[in-house]
Amino acid sequence: MHELVFFDMTRWEITPRYRAGMTNYRAENADEDSLRKIKRGYYVEWRVADKHKMTFFDRMDLFVDTVDTDAPKILAGDAVRDGLSQIARRPFRLKPYFDPGVWGGQWMKRVCGLDPEYPIRFDFLDAVGGQNLVNAVTVVNEDEHVREEHTGLHELEFIETRRLWIEDEVTIDNGGSVNQLNLVEGERALVESLDGSFEPYKVHYAETFIVPAAVKGYRLVNPTGERIGVIRAYVRKPQA
Structure with a gap:
């Protein structure tokens, strides 16, 4: 044995x-x-x-x-x-990983109260003065519930990134891909199952969370009464 x-x-x-x-x-x-x-x-x-x-x-x-x-x-x-x-069957959060880098990280210093010398890289990049890194976006869908923007990755990149401005709620088909999201505007949001397979999952401002590919479809709900913003990243489908 x-x-x-x-x-x-x-x-x-x-x-x-x-x-x-x-x-x-x-x-x-x-x-x-x-x-x-x-x-x-x-x-x-x-x-x-x-x-x-x-x-x-x-x-x-x-x-x-x-x-x-x-x-x-x-x-x-x-x-x-x-x-x-x-x-693999429900949303979950990632443990933040801070690593030394050369980027400024002004936003993180202000929002999360980090030491002024604390460096930042990867998920929480910002411009030198603390502004948003991406401002030139293309609107791909807009109605009374949600405004969806394409944030500008090159067509040769295999990752697609979308920014969602949600007034009340929006249903998302993950397209068979794992979805990584971050609440970039607003106090909180809820991730709900379409079939009751998991309990509503609460996320807060600046938190990164994962919706596994096995979930297939899910609902993002805005419980705050004020517009919230979510960045969503996923793997693009191969072009035929």
Whole structure:
């Protein structure tokens, strides 16, 4: 008898370890520029590891979270698989990940009360003075319920981004793709199931949340009485 044990470490933990001198997989590059090590992990090692992980995921007996070296956390493989199965059928939030960068982040300093020296990158980009990064948009749909804008990604990009200004509610077909959203204007919003498969899910201003592809369709509801804004990103369908 034997058990298959998977030891996991998150990417947000690996990244600072690269900066502290950890090497890439089977490499002797402790002194290499940390950005190069991160790129190597992001574009090569982590992609390969993700595919390798899936080859034995269904057979995994134990899952070990190694982020805290002194206090690893262990879960039964069945518990991990059951948890992921539940997550895949309902909206969920992402844990914010802050990482040093060269962008200003004036908006984040003001809204979230971060230290003036706290850097910002990726999800919460803003212009140098704290203004919106994208202002030139194309209106693709507008009625008394919602104004939908295309925010300008190039046609060769595989990600589509839309901004929705919602007066009351709007029903969305996710097109068979995972949807990533952020409440960019307004105090709060609700994500509702079309078939009652999950309870209404509340999100607040500046929170990023995921609606898995398995949900298929969902409803965004504005409970505030004032217009709210939501950014929605998803994978474009291949052109015929």
